[in-house]
Amino acid sequence: MITPNMNYANLKDSYLFYNISQKVKAYQQEHPDAHLYRMGIGDVSLPLCDAVIKALHEAVDDQADAVRFHGYMPECGAPVLRETIAAYYGSRGIALSPEDVFVSSGASDELGDILDLFDRGGSSLIIEPAYPAYVDANVIAGRKIIHLPSGRENGFLPEPGEDTVADLIYLCSPNNPTGAVFDREKLTKWVGFANAHESIILFDAAYEAFIDDPTLPRRIFEIPGAETCAIEICSLSKTAGFTGTRLGYTVIPKALKRNGMCLNDMWVRNRTTKTNGVSYIIQKGGAAVFTPEGQKQIHDNLRIYKNNAAVLMEALDRASVWYCGGKNSPYIWMRCPEGTDSWAFFDRLLNEIQVIGTPGAGFGACGEGYFRFSTFGNPEDTKEAARRLEALLK
Numbered sequence: 001m002i003t004p005n006m007n008y009a010n011l012k013d014s015y016l017f018y019n020i021s022q023k024v025k026a027y028q029q030e031h032p033d034a035h036l037y038r039m040g041i042g043d044v045s046l047p048l049c050d051a052v053i054k055a056l057h058e059a060v061d062d063q064a065d066a067v068r069f070h071g072y073m074p075e076c077g078a079p080v081l082r083e084t085i086a087a088y089y090g091s092r093g094i095a096l097s098p099e100d101v102f103v104s105s106g107a108s109d110e111l112g113d114i115l116d117l118f119d120r121g122g123s124s125l126i127i128e129p130a131y132p133a134y135v136d137a138n139v140i141a142g143r144k145i146i147h148l149p150s151g152r153e154n155g156f157l158p159e160p161g162e163d164t165v166a167d168l169i170y171l172c173s174p175n176n177p178t179g180a181v182f183d184r185e186k187l188t189k190w191v192g193f194a195n196a197h198e199s200i201i202l203f204d205a206a207y208e209a210f211i212d213d214p215t216l217p218r219r220i221f222e223i224p225g226a227e228t229c230a231i232e233i234c235s236l237s238k239t240a241g242f243t244g245t246r247l248g249y250t251v252i253p254k255a256l257k258r259n260g261m262c263l264n265d266m267w268v269r270n271r272t273t274k275t276n277g278v279s280y281i282i283q284k285g286g287a288a289v290f291t292p293e294g295q296k297q298i299h300d301n302l303r304i305y306k307n308n309a310a311v312l313m314e315a316l317d318r319a320s321v322w323y324c325g326g327k328n329s330p331y332i333w334m335r336c337p338e339g340t341d342s343w344a345f346f347d348r349l350l351n352e353i354q355v356i357g358t359p360g361a362g363f364g365a366c367g368e369g370y371f372r373f374s375t376f377g378n379p380e381d382t383k384e385a386a387r388r389l390e391a392l393l394k
Helices: 006-010 016-030 051-065 077-092 107-117 132-141 184-197 263-274 280-291 292-318 342-353 378-392
Strands: 099-103 123-128 144-150 168-172 200-202 230-235 248-251 324-325 331-335 370-374
Touching: 006 132, 016 342, 051 280, 051 292, 077 099, 077 280, 099 107, 107 132, 107 230, 107 248, 107 263, 132 144, 144 331, 144 370, 168 184, 184 200, 280 292, 292 324, 292 331, 292 378, 342 370, 342 378
Parallel strands: 123 144, 123 168, 168 200, 200 230
Antiparallel strands: 099 248, 230 248, 324 331, 331 370
16 A cells, blocks of 8 residues: 655644635625735736736747747746846856856746655744745645744844754745744854854845835845855746746855755756656746836836825824734735734724735734735725725724
């Protein structure tokens, strides 16, 4: 008899967003005419920009022409896209080789797959509250998880302590769910710790494009020494609206080595074994993101989401509610009204003002008593949701 991976038995019974969808479905069945203001799941609401759409159409036409047709793509990414992404990093003063860049089908896929590089007997440090997939991917892999609690007292941005020990360290900045952003000093401490202890940082940079403050690092490789201790995983989902199109990239410098093994070479071997690469059509669309026209258009869209954040923050300020995030981040992490747990607050918002957010408890024990709002929604809906929220909280 085949033995299944028994680690699946250690997963929570249901996923956070599944629970939310079930509650919303039940409400809609009872109130079929109600309009819901959705600020829960972090999905974008604006379409792909014109430069990307044009490139996608051109790529489809290429596939209809025998001369321009593309079959299997290089498993690690089309050379032109890898070169384009490396040049994008170069514009921020980060020297990368195109071979350091690996094109992926998205950050979520990569965050799970990357664990193939590491011994399952090792440990993973995850700052809590945390994106649930970090925890679940490590549970499935059978790795030991070390939960590092964070809270309002440290701005949800803890530093390594004298007793901190871990093989892998998950850092997300801007953070999902808290919206907190590591400054250069704190990120330097984590890089120093990782190099001193031969740990490896898995840096989730999915929301880097939302950082406007020039003093804040957008990339782990802006920190000296990161090239010998960090892997950066990024996505075009929130940066350029690719949630339904699926494209991301991972940066593994050649300088990153452990026990005589080069992790870049290992990932080449992994990708050439386990994938056939991302489709030509999607990669051509992704390359358009990094053109001057594409950059202008995606930042026009990002400004709309940032304005949504400003509208929500102003409402919370007027209601005298504590929160973090919103600035330099697409997420706002607010304190629930005193004495209210996060799932009870979810139910109250849904039933009384038809606003949907995400209960903090779904991101771990440190999230209890907090609530996350996404700012990726429709601007008019966001304004009305903010008005309703302010009236409720006052």
